[in-house]
Amino acid sequence: MAASTMGFLPPTFAVLSLERDPLTIPDILGWQGVRYYLLSVGALTSLALLLWFFSRGWRQVSRMTPGTRAAFLLLTLLSLPMIGLDLFSLARISRPLWPNYNPDDITGFMIAFTRPAWLDNLLAASAFASILAVALPFLINLPRLSGQRIFAIAKLSFKEAIRKRVLYAFTGLLLILLFGSWFIPAKSSDQLRTYVTVVFWAMTVILLMVSALLASFGIPGDIKSQSLFLIVTKPVERVEILLGRLLGYMSLLSLVLLVLSGAGLLYILRGVSPEAAEESLKARAPVYGRLRYENTSSSTQGDNVGREWEYRGYISGSQGASTPQPKAIWEFASLPAALANRARVTAEFTFDIYRTTKGYENQGVGIGMVFTTRNHDPEKMRVERESRERQGKPPLSTEELAGLFGYFQPSSSITFYDFSTGSTDLPGALFANALEGDSKAPPLIVTVTCKESTQYVGMARYDFYLREDDTGSGADAVRFSWNFLKGSMGLWLRILLVTTISLVLSTYLSGVVSLLVALFVFMLGQFQEFLVSLVLGRVSGGGPLENFSRLITNEVAGKQLENTALNNVLMNTDRMLREALAGMLNFLPEVKSLSYTEYVSNGFSIGGEDLVSNTIRTCAYLLPWLLLGYHLLREREVAGPT
Amino acid sequence: MAEPVVVTQKLTKIFLDFWGRKKKVALRALDFDVQKGEIFGLLGPNGSGKTTTIKLLLGLLFPTEGRATVLGKSTSDVRKNEKIGYLPEESYLYRFLNAEETLDFYGRLFDMPASVREKRSQELIDRVGLSRDKKRQLREYSKGMRQRIGLAQALINDPELVILDEPTSGLDPLGARWMKDLIRDLKREGKTVIMCSHRLEDVQDICDRIAILHEGDLQSYGKVSDLLRDTMRVEMRASQLKITPELERDMRELLARHGGSLDSLGNPTTTLEDYFLRIVEESKARPGRRFLPGEQPVTAKLP
Numbered sequence: 054m055a056a057s058t059m060g061f062l063p064p065t066f067a068v069l070s071l072e073r074d075p076l077t078i079p080d081i082l083g084w085q086g087v088r089y090y091l092l093s094v095g096a097l098t099s100l101a102l103l104l105w106f107f108s109r110g111w112r113q114v115s116r117m118t119p120g121t122r123a124a125f126l127l128l129t130l131l132s133l134p135m136i137g138l139d140l141f142s143l144a145r146i147s148r149p150l151w152p153n154y155n156p157d158d159i160t161g162f163m164i165a166f167t168r169p170a171w172l173d174n175l176l177a178a179s180a181f182a183s184i185l186a187v188a189l190p191f192l193i194n195l196p197r198l199s200g201q202r203i204f205a206i207a208k209l210s211f212k213e214a215i216r217k218r219v220l221y222a223f224t225g226l227l228l229i230l231l232f233g234s235w236f237i238p239a240k241s242s243d244q245l246r247t248y249v250t251v252v253f254w255a256m257t258v259i260l261l262m263v264s265a266l267l268a269s270f271g272i273p274g275d276i277k278s279q280s281l282f283l284i285v286t287k288p289v290e291r292v293e294i295l296l297g298r299l300l301g302y303m304s305l306l307s308l309v310l311l312v313l314s315g316a317g318l319l320y321i322l323r324g325v326s327p328e329a330a331e332e333s334l335k336a337r338a339p340v341y342g343r344l345r346y347e348n349t350s351s352s353t354q355g356d357n358v359g360r361e362w363e364y365r366g367y368i369s370g371s372q373g374a375s376t377p378q379p380k381a382i383w384e385f386a387s388l389p390a391a392l393a394n395r396a397r398v399t400a401e402f403t404f405d406i407y408r409t410t411k412g413y414e415n416q417g418v419g420i421g422m423v424f425t426t427r428n429h430d431p432e433k434m435r436v437e438r439e440s441r442e443r444q445g446k447p448p449l450s451t452e453e454l455a456g457l458f459g460y461f462q463p464s465s466s467i468t469f470y471d472f473s474t475g476s477t478d479l480p481g482a483l484f485a486n487a488l489e490g491d492s493k494a495p496p497l498i499v500t501v502t503c504k505e506s507t508q509y510v511g512m513a514r515y516d517f518y519l520r521e522d523d524t525g526s527g528a529d530a531v532r533f534s535w536n537f538l539k540g541s542m543g544l545w546l547r548i549l550l551v552t553t554i555s556l557v558l559s560t561y562l563s564g565v566v567s568l569l570v571a572l573f574v575f576m577l578g579q580f581q582e583f584l585v586s587l588v589l590g591r592v593s594g595g596g597p598l599e600n601f602s603r604l605i606t607n608e609v610a611g612k613q614l615e616n617t618a619l620n621n622v623l624m625n626t627d628r629m630l631r632e633a634l635a636g637m638l639n640f641l642p643e644v645k646s647l648s649y650t651e652y653v654s655n656g657f658s659i660g661g662e663d664l665v666s667n668t669i670r671t672c673a674y675l676l677p678w679l680l681l682g683y684h685l686l687r688e689r690e691v692a693g694p695t
Numbered sequence: 696m697a698e699p700v701v702v703t704q705k706l707t708k709i710f711l712d713f714w715g716r717k718k719k720v721a722l723r724a725l726d727f728d729v730q731k732g733e734i735f736g737l738l739g740p741n742g743s744g745k746t747t748t749i750k751l752l753l754g755l756l757f758p759t760e761g762r763a764t765v766l767g768k769s770t771s772d773v774r775k776n777e778k779i780g781y782l783p784e785e786s787y788l789y790r791f792l793n794a795e796e797t798l799d800f801y802g803r804l805f806d807m808p809a810s811v812r813e814k815r816s817q818e819l820i821d822r823v824g825l826s827r828d829k830k831r832q833l834r835e836y837s838k839g840m841r842q843r844i845g846l847a848q849a850l851i852n853d854p855e856l857v858i859l860d861e862p863t864s865g866l867d868p869l870g871a872r873w874m875k876d877l878i879r880d881l882k883r884e885g886k887t888v889i890m891c892s893h894r895l896e897d898v899q900d901i902c903d904r905i906a907i908l909h910e911g912d913l914q915s916y917g918k919v920s921d922l923l924r925d926t927m928r929v930e931m932r933a934s935q936l937k938i939t940p941e942l943e944r945d946m947r948e949l950l951a952r953h954g955g956s957l958d959s960l961g962n963p964t965t966t967l968e969d970y971f972l973r974i975v976e977e978s979k980a981r982p983g984r985r986f987l988p989g990e991q992p993v994t995a996k997l998p
Contacts, residue, residue: 205803209789216791216832279787283848286753287804288776692755694710694719694747 078666081673088177093639094677095180096142098187099135125189131182138176142636149628191683194290202289206297211305214267222263223309242473245321245329249537249654252317257544257648260310264548265571267302268555270564272686281691291686295679299556306548314541318534332474335529335656336536337401339518340392342383342499349379358407358509365405365511370503380502381512384495389521392484399520400424400499401476404469405511412508417470419504424479426459426487427494434458456482466504479519522658536652539659543649546671550642551575553675557682561689578644588635596627642674700856700887701729701752705761708747708911721747723911724761729889729904731855734882736902736919737891743908745891746784749860752889753781766856777805780854782845784861790834794825794844797833801848819847839870846877857881859890863897868971875901896966899923929955938962 080086105111114122148154185192214220272294275281284294325334346355346366355366356379368379392398406418434454441448455461461483469475487496499517503510522532555571562570577584586592594600594610602623603610614620647667652659706725710718722744729735737745750756752763754770768775788797795816802812820829823843833841842865849857862878863871871894878901881888892898898905899919907915915922936942938960947957 199806201803201806205800209792209800212796213789213791279783279785280789282753282755282783283781283787283801284804285755285773286776286779286781287801287852288773288806289804290773690756692750694721 076666076670078662078669081666081669088173090673091177091180091184092173095132095135095177095183096139097640097677098680099132099180099183100139101187102129102132102183103136103139121189121193125186128182128186128189132179132186134176134179135183146629146632146636148632149625154628187684188680190687191292191680194292197290198293198296202293203297203300206284206289206294207299207301207304210271210298210301213271214302214305219263219267220309223259223313241326242328242332244326245333245656246654248321249333250650252321253540253544253648253650253653256310256313256317256541257547260306260313260544260548261551261575263309264302264306264552265555265568265575267306268298268552269559269568269571271298271302271556272559273562273564273567276691279692285691292679292683295556295560295682295686299553302552302556303549306552307545310541310545310548314538318537321537322530322534330529333654333656334533336522336532336658337518337656338521338658339401339515340385340389340521341515341518342385342495342497344512344514344517345382345384347380347382348377355379355381355512356509358511360407360511363405363511365513365516367407367509367511368501368503369509370506372506378502380500381510382501383499383514383517385497385499385519386495388484388487388496388519390488392519392521393481393488395481395484395523397478397524398481398484399476399478399524400517401474401520402469402512402517403474404516406469406471407509407511408507409509410507412505417468418508418510419466419468420510421500421502421504422463422467422477423500424455424461424483425498425500426483427492427496427498428486428490429459431460434460452480452482455480456486459483459486532658533653533656536658539664540649540653542664543647543659543667546647546667547644550578550644550647550671550675553678554642557678557685560682560686574642575644578642581638581641581643581645584634584638584641588631588638590631595624596630598623598627598630643670647671698731699728700731701727701735701763701765701889703727703748703752703761703763706748706751706758706763707760708744708751708756709759720911722751722908725908725911725913727906727913727916729887731887732882732885733903734878734888734890734901736898736905737889737908738895738898738905739891739908741893742910744911745908746860747911748908749858749889749891753779753858777852778855780849780852780857782842782849782857782859782862784864788833788841788845788848791832793832794820794829794847797844798847798851801851805852807852815851815853816847819850822850823847838865839867842866842870842874846874854886856887856889859888861892862890863892863894868968869975871897872968872972896968928958932963 076086114125117125272281275284281294285291344366346352346368349355349366349368350357351366353366355368358367366381368381371378400422404420412418437458438448449457451461451464461479463477467475467477484497501510501512501517551571554574555567558570559567583592587596590596592600594603595614599614599620600610602608602614602620608614614624649659651657703725706722707720708722709720712718725744725748737748739745747756751758752765752770754773754776757771763770765775766778789800792800798816798819799812802816807815820826823846825840825843825847828836828840833844836844842862846859846862849859859878863874866874875897878888878890890898890902902919904918905916905922906913943957943960946960950957
């Protein structure tokens with residue numbers, strides 16, 4: 054994806070499913086990440102300030118104490134540049150109607166990084182001032198918050214859920230665990246993968262529904278039954294009610310998640326077939342390299358075999374002496390030092406076969422693999438070999454070659470099959486050699502060739518990796534279990550997301566409406582990838598109105614619409630919707646990146662840094678929601694007319 | 696001079712609809728004050744603004760115009776709640792908690808230390824007579840029991856100001872009497888009490904001053920004794936007298952000499968409440984007495 058079109062997606066809330074590496078902690082906590090965050094949140098807080106003034110909120114200013122009033126007015130003054138940018142960005146939604154409009158220029162609401170850095174820094178400072186202005190009442194009350202009160206409300210929420218028998222909802226999962234295997238047919242090598250997927254799916258559905266229900270109906274229920282009257286007439290800050298409820302529900306749900314994860318893990322581990330264990334009962338810690346191709350039609354995408362949805366590039370076998378051999382080459386820019394101390398390091402790969410001839414039944418395709426380090430000198434190796442031949446000495450073993458000359462080629466040929474993971478063991482000495490010297494060159498290069506002239510082998514960057522974890526340590530089940538629990542942590546983050554959003558919405562909306570809106574926001578987060586393609590104009594048939602028109606007029610999606618006045622209105626409205634949607638994308642939760650089911654089911658270790666970075670981002674995302682909840686609950690009259 | 700605990704100035708509440716249009720004027724420019732240590736009654740028919748006034752004082756509603764201070768603080772300041780106890784009309788307590796848990800929960804909201812909380816809870820449970828039922832969930836309580844535990848939660852913080860919304864509503868005469876006695880006790884302890892009630896006899900019995908509201912307007916406001924005094928009539932009470940025609944004639948002549956006239960002459964009646972309470976007390980003294988349909992009731996012969 055081009056950098057210019059990625060510009061409007063700040064890393065704080067951005068879409069992980071787009072083709073880029075997961076965000077690291079420095080990405081998020083660095084100035085760039087913080088600035089994105091300030092601008093995104095500041096866009097909302099400055100807009101809120103503007104709306105508040107319009108709704109005669111300024112009358113409340115006169116009721117503030119002199120000190121608070123001065124601070125508030127100063128911060129509001131400093132927020133003016135951000136308010137101006139808000140208005141400008143809102144006006145930009147009508148860009149499709151402006152002259153010289155370029156539909157491909159999607160820079161979106163608020164975040165357009167075509168500005169000079171100093172201007173962005175200035176706006177970030179203004180955004181920070183607007184956040185402070187909105188958070189001022191909360192900050193002033195902060196010293197008054199009492200842990201005991203928050204804990205009391207949390208304990209109440211916990212007891213309420215238990216005594217109202219909410220936990221019964223989880224027995225449904227028990228049924229799935231007890232009888233699930235009757236209904237889940239799986240190939241024996243896929244058994245573990247399928248079980249993990251089913252267990253996580255069931256836990257996700259049940260826990261998210263229960264958390265949304267609990268959080269949506271808690272406060273509205275209290276308002277309806279008027280139990281809240283007795284709480285707000287005590288010296289309780291309203292935000293304590295919000296935090297107490299959140300803490301109570303999250304404690305309960307965390308406990309349930311822990312128990313369900315334990316039960317799910319036992320269910321999975323109790324009968325794993327050897328094939329499934331070999332395939333997935335692991336927690337691989339992969340080390341990836343960068344892929345390029347040689348002697349193919351494209352050095353970045355290899356050969357195209359015409360598979361439209363295939364992301365892999367292909368190399369063919371040798372086409373004769375006159376034609377250079379196509380190669381796929383992985384370059385590892387860095388290697389973990391621990392690999393040099395191992396006796397053996399495993400490399401794994403999952404390639405795809407594209408057959409131009411039928412070949413032999415149940416036989417895979419042979420490939421060649423050569424591993425060379427940055428210290429490898431073919432000339433020195435040749436001289437050594439010839440010298441040994443002359444002296445009648447036995448040739449060097451593959452291990453010796455790896456250690457002395459940074460060269461390794463597996464002695465037996467490698468055959469692989471479709472839809473299965475292949476592996477080969479490398480001598481640790483190769484890595485000791487690779488890590489020597491301080492050359493800028495990549496320490497390890499892997500060259501893959503196809504041995505069969507009539508077949509193609511397809512591969513993508515992440516199809517080949519070295520395993521950082523020690524495959525010889527025999528602790529695969531333990532590592533898998535730990536990884537499973539890390540996967541549950543991803544689910545915990547989604548529960549936190551749903552609970553907080555539902556709870557915040559329920560401070561103003563009724564229980565049913567809060568539930569529906571929270572689930573809608575969550576689903577928008579889930580389908581962010583589709584929304585991005587909608588914004589980028591990559592959905593076939595155009596935007597929603599254009600597609601609706603095609604549906605009515607029975608037009609096919611590929612055909613250009615006629616240039617009529619109505620069609621122009623529809624398409625321009627669609628473009629305006631795209632502009633508005635581009636702005637909205639900054640404020641949707643990133644849900645998909647919090648799902649680690651694929652990692653666990655395929656036996657890949659969930660990176661600790663990824664988990665921490667997702668935790669930081671989720672909490673950062675929820676802070677503005679909590680601020681919204683604080684104001685909604687503070688400004689609302691909990692009683693109505695009698 | 697007594698210090699005011701509650702002061703309202705032009706306190707107005709107008710309920711608006713979703714579009715900001717006036718839906719109902721619940722309270723119109725209300726001015727009154729409540730002095731420390733008195734029992735103050737808010738009276739009025741349904742929809743007159745009594746409960747709205749209480750909700751405004753508690754910060755459950757926000758005034759549209761005007762202002763009110765409670766214990767010297769604005770109604771929007773939650774710190775005022777540290778010295779307020781509130782008993783709503785209905786029991787809005789969490790029914791899945793038992794009495795002990797309920798008082799512990801509300802005690803925590805006042806940031807009370809555990810030892811103080813426990814001591815105070817036990818005292819209040821004893822005071823409201825729920826010692827035997829303190830482990831039962833409130834969902835199993837009768838209306839009267841819920842009102843008692845509701846009052847206990849209102850007193851958990853030993854408040855200076857106690858606000859009671861229809862405290863005797865739904866209580867049997869025995870419970871109502873108990874509640875009235877307790878309110879009098881609170882006054883004796885130096886607490887200020889604001890109560891609103893439909894039961895005029897209760898208000899008359901226990902309130903020092905009252906305000907009468909009608910359709911959001913303050914109609915009458917002052918000391919109960921002053922407001923109820925009928926200066927056009929004179930009441931005399933005498934004992935050891937039998938009503939005879941001669942007595943009636945003499946009385947008419949006597950009153951005529953002073954320029955008045957006799958409206959009626961008869962024996963005073965007790966209140967139904969007193970009569971009922973006496974019967975119940977008798978029943979407690981002689982358990983087992985039953986009235987069966989068709990039978991003549993046996994007249995009680997008290998020792």
